[in-house]
Each structure stands twice: as C-alpha cells, then as structure tokens.
Amino acid sequence: MTVSPARRRVALTALFFSALSAIFSWPLITDPLGLQVSRQFDLFSVLWTQSMARPWPGLATAATAWPLGESLTRADSFVLLTLARSLDWLDPRLAAPICALAGPPLSAWAAERLARRDLGAAWPWSLIAGTTYGFSGLMCTALLEGHVYVMLAPWPPLMASALLRAERGGRLRDGLLAGLYWALSLWTSAYLGIAAAALAVALALPALLKPGARWRALMAAAATAAVAGASYAALFLHSGALERALSTTSRQSSVLRMSAGSARLGGMAGWDPTADMVLHSITPTLGFTALALALFSPLLLPRVPAWRRLAAAGVVAAALSLGPELQLYHSDLEWPWLLSPLQGLPIASFFRHPARLLWVTSLALGVGGALAATQLARRRRLPALALVLFAVGDALLGTGAPLRTARVPITAPSAYQAAPEGWAVLELFPLYEGSVEELELYFNNLTCAYQVHHRRPLLNQCLGTTLRSGPRWEVGSWLIDAALRQPPAARIPQRLTSLGIGAVALHPDLFPGASRDELMAGLSQALGPPAAISVDAGERVLLYTLPVEGAPPAAAVLSAALDTVEGWE
Amino acid sequence: MLKALLFAALAAQAADLDAPQTLDLRIAVSSAITYSALSVELSRLGEQVTLELVDDGSLPDDVAWDGIYVGRLVGPWSRYAEARVIGRAPSGEEELLFSGLVRTEDRRRVMLGWWVKHLPQGNRAIRTAVAYPDGAAGAVNSAPMLVAFGWGVFLLCYVGWLTQQTSSPGAT
Numbered sequence: 001m002t003v004s005p006a007r008r009r010v011a012l013t014a015l016f017f018s019a020l021s022a023i024f025s026w027p028l029i030t031d032p033l034g035l036q037v038s039r040q041f042d043l044f045s046v047l048w049t050q051s052m053a054r055p056w057p058g059l060a061t062a063a064t065a066w067p068l069g070e071s072l073t074r075a076d077s078f079v080l081l082t083l084a085r086s087l088d089w090l091d092p093r094l095a096a097p098i099c100a101l102a103g104p105p106l107s108a109w110a111a112e113r114l115a116r117r118d119l120g121a122a123w124p125w126s127l128i129a130g131t132t133y134g135f136s137g138l139m140c141t142a143l144l145e146g147h148v149y150v151m152l153a154p155w156p157p158l159m160a161s162a163l164l165r166a167e168r169g170g171r172l173r174d175g176l177l178a179g180l181y182w183a184l185s186l187w188t189s190a191y192l193g194i195a196a197a198a199l200a201v202a203l204a205l206p207a208l209l210k211p212g213a214r215w216r217a218l219m220a221a222a223a224t225a226a227v228a229g230a231s232y233a234a235l236f237l238h239s240g241a242l243e244r245a246l247s248t249t250s251r252q253s254s255v256l257r258m259s260a261g262s263a264r265l266g267g268m269a270g271w272d273p274t275a276d277m278v279l280h281s282i283t284p285t286l287g288f289t290a291l292a293l294a295l296f297s298p299l300l301l302p303r304v305p306a307w308r309r310l311a312a313a314g315v316v317a318a319a320l321s322l323g324p325e326l327q328l329y330h331s332d333l334e335w336p337w338l339l340s341p342l343q344g345l346p347i348a349s350f351f352r353h354p355a356r357l358l359w360v361t362s363l364a365l366g367v368g369g370a371l372a373a374t375q376l377a378r379r380r381r382l383p384a385l386a387l388v389l390f391a392v393g394d395a396l397l398g399t400g401a402p403l404r405t406a407r408v409p410i411t412a413p414s415a416y417q418a419a420p421e422g423w424a425v426l427e428l429f430p431l432y433e434g435s436v437e438e439l440e441l442y443f444n445n446l447t448c449a450y451q452v453h454h455r456r457p458l459l460n461q462c463l464g465t466t467l468r469s470g471p472r473w474e475v476g477s478w479l480i481d482a483a484l485r486q487p488p489a490a491r492i493p494q495r496l497t498s499l500g501i502g503a504v505a506l507h508p509d510l511f512p513g514a515s516r517d518e519l520m521a522g523l524s525q526a527l528g529p530p531a532a533i534s535v536d537a538g539e540r541v542l543l544y545t546l547p548v549e550g551a552p553p554a555a556a557v558l559s560a561a562l563d564t565v566e567g568w569e
Numbered sequence: 570m571l572k573a574l575l576f577a578a579l580a581a582q583a584a585d586l587d588a589p590q591t592l593d594l595r596i597a598v599s600s601a602i603t604y605s606a607l608s609v610e611l612s613r614l615g616e617q618v619t620l621e622l623v624d625d626g627s628l629p630d631d632v633a634w635d636g637i638y639v640g641r642l643v644g645p646w647s648r649y650a651e652a653r654v655i656g657r658a659p660s661g662e663e664e665l666l667f668s669g670l671v672r673t674e675d676r677r678r679v680m681l682g683w684w685v686k687h688l689p690q691g692n693r694a695i696r697t698a699v700a701y702p703d704g705a706a707g708a709v710n711s712a713p714m715l716v717a718f719g720w721g722v723f724l725l726c727y728v729g730w731l732t733q734q735t736s737s738p739g740a741t
Contacts (some may be wrong), residue, residue: 271718273698292724538648
C-alpha cells in the first residue's frame with residue numbers, strides 16, 4: 001500500500017503537534033482526569049463550570065450563590081459549556097483536559113494550514129506558523145493560569161483563512177464560514193473574540209477598499225458575525241446585575257488591574273520564575289525564531305499583500321497589549337501608553353487583560369516566519385530546516401511550559417460527605433483584603449471545585465471575579481463575627497437554617513493561630529462539635545452540621561431571609 | 570522502544586504522585602544582617618512544625634556559609650501552610666520576619682524562598698521565587714530572560730546570515 005505525500009504530510013503534522021502538546025503540558029497526559037497542572041487558581045472555576053453544563057440550555061444553576069442562584073451566561077466560554085454538555089454521556093470532566101491537550105495542536109494545525117494553503121508557505125517550514133501560534137507564550141499563560149478553554153483557539157486562523165478565500169473567490173460560503181469562526185472565537189472567550197475582531201478588520205477592511213472588492217462574501221461574514229455578537233451581548237445582559245457587577249470602581253484600582261493584565265516588554269522575550277508567584281502567570285513570549293524571521297521579511301517577502309495586512313495587525317495588537325503603561329519587567333518604567341485614555345472608564349473593568357491581544361501577534365509572526373523560512377529554504381534547505389527545530393525550542397524552553405507546570409490532584413476533602421443532602425454548605429475562610437485579596441478568589445474557586453465531588457449547594461459565587469460580595473461573603477462575614485463574640489451571638493443555628501444552610505465547612509488552617517482557636521471554640525459553642533473532620537485532599541476541614549429535617553424552604557423564602565442578614569446581630 | 574519509554578514515564582509519574590510532598594525552604598540573608606539562627610514555623614494540616622534552618626552544608630543542595638539558610642520538610646500533601654519566619658539575633662532576641670499564607674499546591678516538590686533585607690520598618694523576609702546570595706538573586710531570577718535575549722541575538726544573526734546567503738549571487 002502506498003501513502004500519498006499529502007497524507008503522509010498530514011499524518012506527520014498531526015504527530016508533530018500532538019507530541020509537542022504532550023510535552024508542553026506534561027504531565028497532564030499521564031492522568032487527564034485526576035491531575036491538573038495549572039499554577040494559578042482559575043482552573044478550579046473551569047472544573048466547576050464544566051460540571052454545571054448539565055442544566056444547559058437553561059443556562060442557570062441554583063447550586064451556587066445560594067439561595068439566589070447564578071446564571072451561566074457569564075461563564076466566559078460557551079464553547080466549554082457546549083463541549084462539556086456534549087461529553088455528558090461519557091464524562092463532562094473530559095472537557096478541560098481536551099481543551100488543554102487537543103487545543104494547542106488544533107490551533108497549530110489551523111495556523112499551519114493558513115500559512116501553507118492560503119499564503120504559500122511550504123511544508124515543513126509551515127510548521128513554524130503552527131508552533132509559534134499553537135504553542136505561544138499566551139497558550140502557556142492560559143495553561144498555567146487555568147483558563148484552559150482559551151487553548152482551543154483554532155478559530156482566528158480558520159477565520160483568517162476563510163476571509164482570504166472570500167476576498168479572492170468571492171464565495172458566499174467562505175464569507176459565512178469566516179463569520180462563524182469569529183463567532184466561535186467569541187464564544188470560546190471574549191478576549192479571543194476581541195483579538196479575532198481586530199484580525200478580521202485588518203484583513204477585510206483593505207480588501208473592501210480595493211476596486212472590484214467582493215462585497216457579497218465579506219458582507220455575509222459581517223452579517224454572521226453581527227448576529228453572533230448580538231446573541232452574545234443579549235446573553236451577557238440577560239445574566240443579571242449580580243454577575244455583571246464591575247470588578248473595580250475606583251480609577252486607581254482600574255489602572256492597576258489593567259496594568260497587571262498587560263504585557264511587559266521583557267515578558268514578550270522570555271519568562272522568569274517570579275511570574276508564577278502572582279495571579280495569571282502572564283508571560284506572553286512571542287518566540288524569537290518567528291520574530292527574527294519576521295524582522296527580515298521586508299527583504300524576503302516584498303510582495304505578499306495579505307502578509308503585510310497580517311503583520312500590521314500583529315504590530316498594532318502588540319502595541320495595544322502593553323496596556324495603559326509601558327513596563328519593562330514588572331512595575332518599573334510606568335510610562336503612559338496607548339490604553340491610558342481608558343483608565344477610569346467603566347469599560348476598563350471588563351478589559352483587564354490587554355496582553356491577550358497578542359493572539360493576533362503570535363499568528364502574524366508565525367505565518368510570517370513560515371513564509372520567510374520558505375523563501376530561505378529555496379536556496380539553503382538544510383540550514384532553513386533547523387529553523388523548525390529552533391521554533392520548537394521557543395515553544396518548549398522559550399515559554400518554559402513543561403518546566404513550570406504544577407502537579408495538583410483533582411480531589412475534595414471527605415468531610416463534606418457528612419453534610420445533609422439538599423441543604424447548602426457555607427464555606428468559612430478568612431476575609432482577605434489588600435495585597436492578599438486574590439486569596440479570596442483562590443479559596444472561593446477551590447471550594448467551588450469541591451462541589452463537583454460533594455454536590456451540595458454552596459453560597460459561593462462560582463462565576464465572575466467580584467470580590468467582597470455575594471451570599472458567602474455576607475453570611476460568612478456575619479458568622480465569623482458572631483462566633484468570635486463572647487459569648488457567641490444567640491440563635492446562630494436557627495438563622496443559618498433559615499437560609500437553607502445545612503452545614504458549615506471551616507478551613508481552620510487558613511486562619512492565623514490565635515483567631516483560629518477562638519473561632520473553632522466559638523463555632524463549637526454555637527453549633528456543637530464538628531460532625532466530621534478530614535485531613536485529606538491537601539487540607540484540614542471541620543464540618544459543623546445544623547439540625548435540619550426534610551428539604552430546605554422554597555427559594556423565595558430563603559431569598560427573603562437573605563435580605564435580612566445585614567440587620568443580624 | 571517508544572512504548573517502553575512511555576510506560577516507564579507513566580509509571581514514574583504515578584509513583585511520583587503517591588510519594589510524600591517535599592517542601593524545600595531557602596532563605597537568603599543580606600550580608601549586612603546577622604542572625605545566629607533562622608527558623609520557620611509551618612502550620613499545615615492541623616499540625617505545627619518548627620524547622621531550624623542551616624547554612625553549614627549538612628543538607629543536600631546546601632553550600633556551607635554562603636548566606637543561604639536551608640531546610641526541608643517531607644510529609645503529606647498540603648495545599649497551603651501558614652508560615653512564620655523568625656530570626657534570632659546574636660543577643661538572643663527573636664525577630665518576626667514574615668507571617669502569612671504560602672501556597673504549596675504542587676503535589677511533588679515545592680520551593681519556598683525568602684530574602685531577608687533591611688527595610689525602613691525593620692528587617693523583613695520577602696517571598697522570592699529563588700533564594701541566592703546578596704546581589705545574585707536578581708541575576709539568577711533573570712537568568713531565563715538573559716538566555717532568551719542571547720537566543721534572540723543568535724537567531725537574528727542566523728537568519729541574517731541565511732538571508733545574506735540566499736540573496737548573494739553565488740548561493741545554491
């Protein structure tokens with residue numbers, strides 16, 4: 001049996017990108033359902049979100065923010081929800097590892113295809129496009145911060161491919177496909193949608209301004225995108241005020257947050273170990289192989305108009321990704337930059353990660369690198385082949401992905417099993433403020449992920465990033481205060497059960513020594529000794545149960561009771 | 570061959586996850602500061618452990634008298650620990666240098682680093698990703714970045730050379 005060169009090329013490309021993906025996220029492939037490799041804590045909310053895909057298409061759950069419930073329309077990724085829902089027959093927990101393991105090779109394949117089929121790069125140099133885009137610093141950041149659904153990002157290069165074909169051939173089908181791929185970008189992640197929109201404008205606008213432009217196909221793309229965008233906006237507005245709350249209100253803090261989510265000049269070049277000590281592990285390295293090739297592209301690619309447009313989009317995206325202040329490594333230069341006019345505007349609260357615009361830059365660099373390497377290979381084939389290996393070096397060592405991944409078991413403390421079923425669990429951890437306020441998000445997300453195992457309702461808000469608000473914050477703050485009084489406040493069990501709470505889960509080792517002992521004593525005095533104590537799954541949990549019978553009261557009664565918490569003593 | 574390697578890697582990974590968690594503590598002390606002893610109190614999983622850190626080369630990976638105090642705790646996996654770093658002056662007086670929660674989620678091995686330096690409010694231990702002697706910490710932290718820039722310069726030269734070769738008339 002003979003295998004055609006085209007099939008052999010496809011098989012080798014798939015093998016190449018799959019092997020790279022296994023190393024990139026190592027050791028995830030060894031235990032995709034029992035292990036997570038993220039350094040930060042957003043994967044916990046992803047684990048929760050995928051487990052909540054079951055009520056879809058209702059897109060709401062009563063199991064969190066108890067008794068108010070939460071709308072899943074703020075889940076950021078409808079693609080993740082749909083993937084988890086469609087895997088429900090098998091195991092919805094597969095959605096996140098599929099995104100992390102299959103996302104990069106699929107994204108790489110789409111970029112490689114764009115460079116090869118639509119812009120003329122030759123295989124194997126076209127692999128540079130896939131490696132640079134599919135295994136970029138942003139991909140590594142997504143893996144380490146835990147937003148693994150963003151790793152399923154083949155849509156922008158597929159959109160670019162369809163747009164170029166629509167421009168050249170004027171086929172309606174290509175225009176519709178371009179619009180669909182933009183919609184999939186948006187439904188994968190709002191930031192990916194913004195990046196894809198910038199890419200679409202850069203590619204389509206000059207094409208529309210040319211004489212003899214193929215308006216019909218490009219208008220079809222725009223119309224499809226408009227419908228998708230409108231449906232997304234409608235869902236977002238439908239999510240309710242609780243989920244739409246601005247994360248920050250003051251000008252100062254919106255500047256700081258947008259700046260923290262922006263790229264640093266140094267971070268585009270490489271990573272340093274301190275990056276993983278804070279929040280999102282932002283290290284959007286671009287890959288020097290593609291960058292060096294792209295820098296020589298004016299000499300090597302003088303007449304490729306589509307590449308010029310792509311390059312322009314990449315440069316603009318890179319400039320904008322630096323955010324409101326130009327910084328070298330951390331907070332050093334603080335020079336006002338392009339997005340500084342956005343500071344203080346409410347929109348700044350919803351655009352806190354300008355670094356994510358670098359998806360466009362990675363794609364542009366990758367495609368440009370593949371085209372330039374193709375030119376070089378015409379005369380110097382073997383030395384040009386080394387460029388593919390260098391790009392692999394950028395993907396693995398330049399991003400540092402396999403050196404930076406963690407090994408965190410996906411599990412939950414056994415104490416939760418003692419909580420009465422159907423009644424809510426109140427998670428009790430300290431009230432973090434100031435420089436350590438992100439710990440509130442960490443423990444909130446972690447305890448949301450525990451719910452996947454114990455299945456009891458929670459007072460936590462498991463979507464969004466709004467700090468110091470929501471039922472858990474409100475009732476938890478009151479309970480800590482009430483239990484620490486001497487003697488503890490009266491009627492604590494009755495008040496908690498009036499909210500449908502059947503158990504309180506205390507994480508005592510999070511509290512500093514003195515207050516920990518006082519709190520444990522106060523809770524034991526008010527609620528009786530803990531019904532269960534577990535020291536497993538990486539922490540100690542004390543579970544206090546409340547005297548409940550039957551099912552909790554109706555949601556309306558519970559919501560009315562929640563309104564009275566502010567007045568409780 | 571490939572299959573055997575993959576199975577070996579998977580088996581090693583599974584064994585790795587069953588193994589106890591290792592916490593490596595490293596504290597760099599600025600040369601202007603002198604302590605007769607440094608200790609770390611770790612409260613985790615309901616137990617409190619006090620580790621006396623050493624700088625006499627008696628522990629693996631420790632270089633004697635280099636200003637880096639090291640300690641190692643091997644035990645069950647914990648996602649976090651409440652840590653207190655305490656320095657004992659030659660006079661015997663104790664000084665609290667750090668108090669706070671440290672995340673130790675990695676199931677296998679976690680490095681907890683601090684750098685003790687003098688600040689206006691007194692001596693403080695600041696969390697760092699790596700702990701190296703005075704002046705070297707910044708350079709070691711920046712090492713991957715410096716390597717990246719070196720790599721970038723090499724690639725610019727390489728691609729420049731290839732471009733020049735390609736555009737020269739005698740190129741084949």
